[in-house]
Amino acid sequence: MSVSRVRTRILLLQCLITGSLCTAFTFTEEPAERAAKSDGYCSRILRAQGAKREGYNEFRLRVEGDPDNYQPGSTYRVTLFASHPAYFRGFTLIALREGREGNNDEDYAGNFQIIDEEDTQFMTNCPPAVTESTPRRRTRIQVFWTAPPSGSGCVLLKASIVQKKIIYFQDEGSLTKRMCEKEPLFGEATEKPFLDCCACGTAKYRVTYFGNWSEKMHPKDYPRRANHWSALIGASHSKNYVLWEYGGYSSDGVKQVAELGSPVKMEEEIRQKGDDVLTVIKMKAQWPAWQPLNVRAAPSAEFSVDRTRHLMSFLTMLGPSPDWTVGLSAEDLCTKECGWVQKVVQDLIPWDAGTDSGVTYESPNKATIPQEKIRPLTSLDHPQSPFYDPEGGAITPVSRVMVERIARKGEQCNIVPDNVDDIVADIAQEEKEEDDTPETCIYSNWSPWSACSSSTCEKGKRMRQRMLKAQLDLSVPCPHTQDFQPCMGPGCSEEVDASTCMMSEWITWSPCSMSCGMGTRSRERYVKQFPEDGSICMLPTEETEKCIVNEECTPSSCLVTEWGEWDICSATCGLGMKRRERMVKTPPTDGSVCSAEVVEVEKCMMPECHTIPCLLSPWSDWSDCSVTCGKGGRSRQRTLKSPLELGECAEELDQVEKCMLPECPMDCILSEWSEWSECNKSCGKGHMIRTRMVMMEPQFGGTPCLETVQRKKCKIRKCNRGGGNSDEKRRRKEAREKRRNKQGREEPADEHTGCKMKPWSAWTDCTKLCGGGIQERLMTAKKRFKSSQLSSCKDRKEIRACNVHPC
Numbered sequence: 001m002s003v004s005r006v007r008t009r010i011l012l013l014q015c016l017i018t019g020s021l022c023t024a025f026t027f028t029e030e031p032a033e034r035a036a037k038s039d040g041y042c043s044r045i046l047r048a049q050g051a052k053r054e055g056y057n058e059f060r061l062r063v064e065g066d067p068d069n070y071q072p073g074s075t076y077r078v079t080l081f082a083s084h085p086a087y088f089r090g091f092t093l094i095a096l097r098e099g100r101e102g103n104n105d106e107d108y109a110g111n112f113q114i115i116d117e118e119d120t121q122f123m124t125n126c127p128p129a130v131t132e133s134t135p136r137r138r139t140r141i142q143v144f145w146t147a148p149p150s151g152s153g154c155v156l157l158k159a160s161i162v163q164k165k166i167i168y169f170q171d172e173g174s175l176t177k178r179m180c181e182k183e184p185l186f187g188e189a190t191e192k193p194f195l196d197c198c199a200c201g202t203a204k205y206r207v208t209y210f211g212n213w214s215e216k217m218h219p220k221d222y223p224r225r226a227n228h229w230s231a232l233i234g235a236s237h238s239k240n241y242v243l244w245e246y247g248g249y250s251s252d253g254v255k256q257v258a259e260l261g262s263p264v265k266m267e268e269e270i271r272q273k274g275d276d277v278l279t280v281i282k283m284k285a286q287w288p289a290w291q292p293l294n295v296r297a298a299p300s301a302e303f304s305v306d307r308t309r310h311l312m313s314f315l316t317m318l319g320p321s322p323d324w325t326v327g328l329s330a331e332d333l334c335t336k337e338c339g340w341v342q343k344v345v346q347d348l349i350p351w352d353a354g355t356d357s358g359v360t361y362e363s364p365n366k367a368t369i370p371q372e373k374i375r376p377l378t379s380l381d382h383p384q385s386p387f388y389d390p391e392g393g394a395i396t397p398v399s400r401v402m403v404e405r406i407a408r409k410g411e412q413c414n415i416v417p418d419n420v421d422d423i424v425a426d427i428a429q430e431e432k433e434e435d436d437t438p439e440t441c442i443y444s445n446w447s448p449w450s451a452c453s454s455s456t457c458e459k460g461k462r463m464r465q466r467m468l469k470a471q472l473d474l475s476v477p478c479p480h481t482q483d484f485q486p487c488m489g490p491g492c493s494e495e496v497d498a499s500t501c502m503m504s505e506w507i508t509w510s511p512c513s514m515s516c517g518m519g520t521r522s523r524e525r526y527v528k529q530f531p532e533d534g535s536i537c538m539l540p541t542e543e544t545e546k547c548i549v550n551e552e553c554t555p556s557s558c559l560v561t562e563w564g565e566w567d568i569c570s571a572t573c574g575l576g577m578k579r580r581e582r583m584v585k586t587p588p589t590d591g592s593v594c595s596a597e598v599v600e601v602e603k604c605m606m607p608e609c610h611t612i613p614c615l616l617s618p619w620s621d622w623s624d625c626s627v628t629c630g631k632g633g634r635s636r637q638r639t640l641k642s643p644l645e646l647g648e649c650a651e652e653l654d655q656v657e658k659c660m661l662p663e664c665p666m667d668c669i670l671s672e673w674s675e676w677s678e679c680n681k682s683c684g685k686g687h688m689i690r691t692r693m694v695m696m697e698p699q700f701g702g703t704p705c706l707e708t709v710q711r712k713k714c715k716i717r718k719c720n721r722g723g724g725n726s727d728e729k730r731r732r733k734e735a736r737e738k739r740r741n742k743q744g745r746e747e748p749a750d751e752h753t754g755c756k757m758k759p760w761s762a763w764t765d766c767t768k769l770c771g772g773g774i775q776e777r778l779m780t781a782k783k784r785f786k787s788s789q790l791s792s793c794k795d796r797k798e799i800r801a802c803n804v805h806p807c
Contacts, residue, residue, distance in 0.1 A: 058086040060174040061093075061159045063145075064378060065394030069182040070147040070155065075113075075246060077378050078177075079392055080159050081140040089137060090162035092123065093130040095145060098154040098178070109155040113144035135162075142380070147179075154180040197310040197334035201410025205312070205333065205403050207234075208300040209283060213318060213398040214290035220386045223361045224568070226320050227290075229399075230261030232283035233270075234314025234327070236303045241276040243313040245329050247373050250353045254374075257315050258323040258353035259365075261285070266315070279303035281314055287527070289319075302406070310334040318398060322358025322366075324350040324377065326399050333403070339414030342405050347397035350377045350387075359384050410445050441478035442470040452487035462487045470769055501527055501537035510602035512547035516595055521547045526605060558594035559586040569604035578604045614649035615641045622657075629664035633657065668705035669696040677774055677799045679714035688714050689801050691772030708772040709801050755793035756783040766802035775802045 064077040082088055093112070100107035108128040114120050119141050123129040130143055148155065157177040211229050215222040235243065243266075244254050253266030263282070270277055283299040303312065315327040326348045333341045354372035356365060359382040379389035387395045437443065444467040454460025464483050471478050504525045513519035522544040527537050561583045570576040579601045584594050617639045626632035635656045640649055671693040679686040689711050698704050758780050766773040779796040 058083045059088065059159075059161045061157060061177050062392060063157065063177055063179065064380075064392055067179060070179045071182050072147055072150040072152070075144050075146045075376075077142060077380070077392075078112075078145045078157060079140060079142050079380070080161075082161075084139070086163070087137045087139050088161045088163045089135045090132045091141065092160040093143065094126075094128060094158050096156050096158060097152065098156055109148045109152055111146045113146065115142050115144060147181075150181065152181060154178060195336075197307045197332075198338040198413070199307055199310070199334045199340055200338070200413035201408055202304055202306045203333065203340035203405055204302060204304050204407040204409070206300055206302050206406050207281065207312070207314070208298050208402045208404070209316070210293075210298045210400040210402070211286060211289050211398070212400060217396055218386060218398065220388075221361055222386070223320055227288050228261075228319045229286040229289055229326075230257065230317035230319055231263045231285045232281070232299070232301075232314055232316040233257060233263035233266045234281035234312065235270045235273075235277045236279045236281070236305045236309050236312050237270075237273065238276045238309045239311060239330070241273050242330065243270070244315060244325075244327070244374060246351075246375065249371055250323075250355055250374060254315065254325075254353060255323070255355045257317055258325045259317075259356055261317040261319050276309070278306060278309035281312070283316075305333050305340070307334075312403065318350050320361050321350075322356035322360075322363050323353040325353055326350055328401060331403070333405075335414070337415040339412065340405055340408060341403075344401075344403040346401055348399045348401060349395045349397055351375065352377055361386060437479060438473075438476050440471065440473040440476045441468065442472070443468055443478075443481070446483070449485065454488060458488070460487055461485065472769055501539060503527060503537075503539055503541075504605065506543070507603055507605050511600065512549050513597075513600070514547075515549055515597050518546060518548050520544055522602075524605070558584055558588045558596055560584050560594070560596045560598065563600065569606055571604070571606050576604050576606060577601055614651045616649075616651060616653075617641055619655070622659075625659040625661055627659075627661060629661050632659050632661070634659045663700040665702040666696065666699040667703040668694065668698040670705065670708070671695055671771075673710070676712070678797065679716055680798045680800070681714070681716065682794060682796045683717050683719035684715065686714050686716070687711050689774070689799065691768070691774065691801065691804075693768065693771035709804050711801075755781050757796070758782045760798075763800070768803055770803050770805055772804045773802050775800050 059080070059082050062079045062081070064079070067076070070076065078093070080091055080093065094102070095109045095112070096102055097107055097109045102108070105128075112122070112128075112130045114122070114130070118133055119138070120130050120143055121133045123131045132138075132141070145157070155178070157179070159175045161175065209229075209232060213227070213229075215224065235241075237243070242248065244250065250258065251266075251269060253263075253269040256262045256265045267280060267282070270280055281301050281303050283301050286296075286299060305312070310333050311330045312333060313327065313329050313331065315325050318324045318326055328346065328348075331344060333344070335341055352372075352375050354374055355368055356363075357368045358364070358366055377385070377387055377395060378392075379385075379387055379395055380392050382388065447465045450463045452460045452462050461484050463485075466481050468478055468481055504527075506523050506525045509521045509523045512521050522542060524542050526541060527539075563582045564580050566578045566580045569578050579599060581600075582598050584596070584598060587594055619638045620636045622636050623634045625634050633656055635654060637654050640653065673692045674690050676688045676690045679688055689709060691709050694705055694708060761778045763775040763777050766775055777798050781793045781795065784793050
């Protein structure tokens with residue numbers, strides 16, 4: 001009998017003895033060589049065949065949100081449940097790459113994480129699989145599954161169910177979930193784990209935060225009075241620093257943001273990281289949490305990234321809440337193509353910081369001991385949760401964040417060529433920056449700012465530098481190469497009164513609590529804007545004082561209960577009314593009517609209402625660009641649809657923006673020719689030169705530049721040869737050959753008939769740095785003999801071309 005059959009029978013015998021999960025398994029016999037190849041316990045699970053019967057759809061495997069695609073490295077909640085009245089005793093859950101048989105470790109995709117150890121555990125003989133901790137009746141189990149890295153392809157989440165002695169194991173249907181890798185968008189950030197960034201230069205971004213948390217979108221238990229977003233705090237940083245992350249523990253700074261909405265400690269932690277942080281990101285608190293964008297613009301902030309600090313993280317508190325936050329963790333803005341991400345838009349759901357155990361918006365403080373890990377809230381956390389959904393659907397996002405690149409600095413090295421949007425974004429930013437540097441001064445890029453000269457909150461200076469590479473016109477001075485800026489030490493701020501809070505006006509006094517004699521009355525106001533530094537506003541929001549009504553009256557002797565709670569304000573915005581009641585416990589003994597008031601009404605003030613008299617049509621499509629090449633403009637329009645009687649509409653009806661088409665060809669532009677130089681010889685044959693300058697190099701396929709230097713022959717007069725003596729001719733020929741052999745060295749002093757000459761002077765500096773210039777050198781008479789003629793002792797001058805390369 002083969003070894004394979006012996007093993008199979010032994011396993012079946014063990015199943016019959018123990019009555020465990022494998023009771024319902026029967027194994028197919030396979031050839032010995034294949035059994036030897038895949039002899040692991042995991043592969044035996046996958047080869048098991050279950051007895052199927054109708055009605056198996058009563059069991060279902062579900063991934064929260066029902067996604068068809070997974071994001072590499074993201075974590076999902078996986079639920080296995082039975083519809084009432086069904087139940088199951090045991091189960092097995094496995095994640096397998098599509099098309100694989102489970103013979104090797106590489107066939108399994110992602111990693112499971114146990115949520116409840118009393119319910120689930122990893123299978124002893126098959127670590128990638130999850131099974132029950134103890135066999136018992138159950139209707140639901142949950143685990144987390146972290147998706148595999150990029151390039152893993154499609155994945156099958158497969159479950160088996162044991163109910164009594166019947167097993168359901170699905171290759172298709174409700175117990176199998178197929179998910180494929182989400183296709184990355186062009187220019188999308190690199191996947192985690194983070195690779196070293198290969199982008200060049202720096203990039204500047206604007207992050208805009210759109211809060212969508214409102215009573216309309218999240219009606220369950222929505223806190224009408226105190227809903228807000230806390231001050232947002234974050235940074236652009238290196239991969240060596242983690243502000244917060246899924247599965248990590250909250251720092252003291254994260255805890256203060258999550259529980260109190262205070263960014264102070266978090267900012268202190270960020271600034272202590274030194275060179276691992278490039279920019280601190282801050283936005284003001286938003287009260288209330290949601291308002292239309294035409295009433296209150298979405299808050300935004302700008303930050304920069306470079307090759308080492310290319311990650312961006314931020315946090316803001318959803319208030320009121322136990323410890324719920326919203327944010328991004330280590331968003332990578334460096335692309336695989338060595339460029340900078342152009343735009344990131346993400347919808348955000350709330351996260352639990354793991355420091356407070358509350359389950360509702362306004363749960364009392366209850367510290368989580370020991371502290372738990374940061375995790376996303378889900379729709380199955382607790383029945384009292386405002387996000388609870390018994391079906392386990394996805395949570396409606398509470399906000400959206402948009403990160404847009406607005407500028408790039410320095411030389412770029414992205415592999416993928418820039419598109420029109422890249423060019424327009426960079427040009428728009430360049431036009432915003434005023435630069436008075438003359439065109440004739442060529443500089444390097446500015447260096448990064450130095451550290452502040454002050455390490456305290458006293459004012460200091462920081463400096464940046466640039467290098468002057470070339471000065472094309474010596475008559476035009478070039479500006480400074482150093483720049484200074486005031487600064488303060490880490491943790492300090494130049495803003496004044498950051499702890500100031502803005503209050504509304506007092507609401508009118510309430511009626512006196514007594515209709516006869518002495519009582520009390522009160523009035524209220526609310527906080528319109530909380531302090532920017534996240535501190536608590538200490539100004540009073542309520543005042544109470546005594547009041548007397550009809551001092552001469554005698555109140556009847558009736559007893560009443562205490563006042564009940566105030567009702568909700570009748571208005572959702574602006575001025576409204578609220579009321580409270582009490583009851584008469586004992587009426588007057590003389591049979592008269594009790595004069596004590598049992599109903600009290602007072603005014604209440606909600607956030608200011610905003611009316612919008614404008615009813616506008618949608619924007620038309622953008623018109624064609626006004627040019628066929630280069631930079632132009634385009635426009636769009638909309639019309640006013642609401643009657644003029646509703647009031648004047650201040651909204652714009654026309655918009656114009658810049659557009660960029662492929663650059664227009666630009667021909668080479670040359671200056672006029674210079675005058676001809678003097679002949680480079682004082683007698684005999686020589687040459688003269690003239691030059692012209694390249695004013696603009698050809699671009700985008702324009703006509704190339706023509707010559708920038710021209711030469712022509714010249715002859716002043718015949719040189720005096722001093723007779724026809726053949727010996728003299730021979731000596732002159734030898735002298736010429738000797739001079740040719742000494743190129744690059746100074747020529748010896750020359751002697752004309754009747755005078756002695758000084759050596760040649762050094763060549764003068766070139767008159768131009770590029771585009772063709774001129775150099776000169778002179779030879780003057782050192783001594784004249786009495787017998788010499790004046791014409792034979794003239795000074796000599798030579799001219800040559802220099803720096804003929806194009807500018």
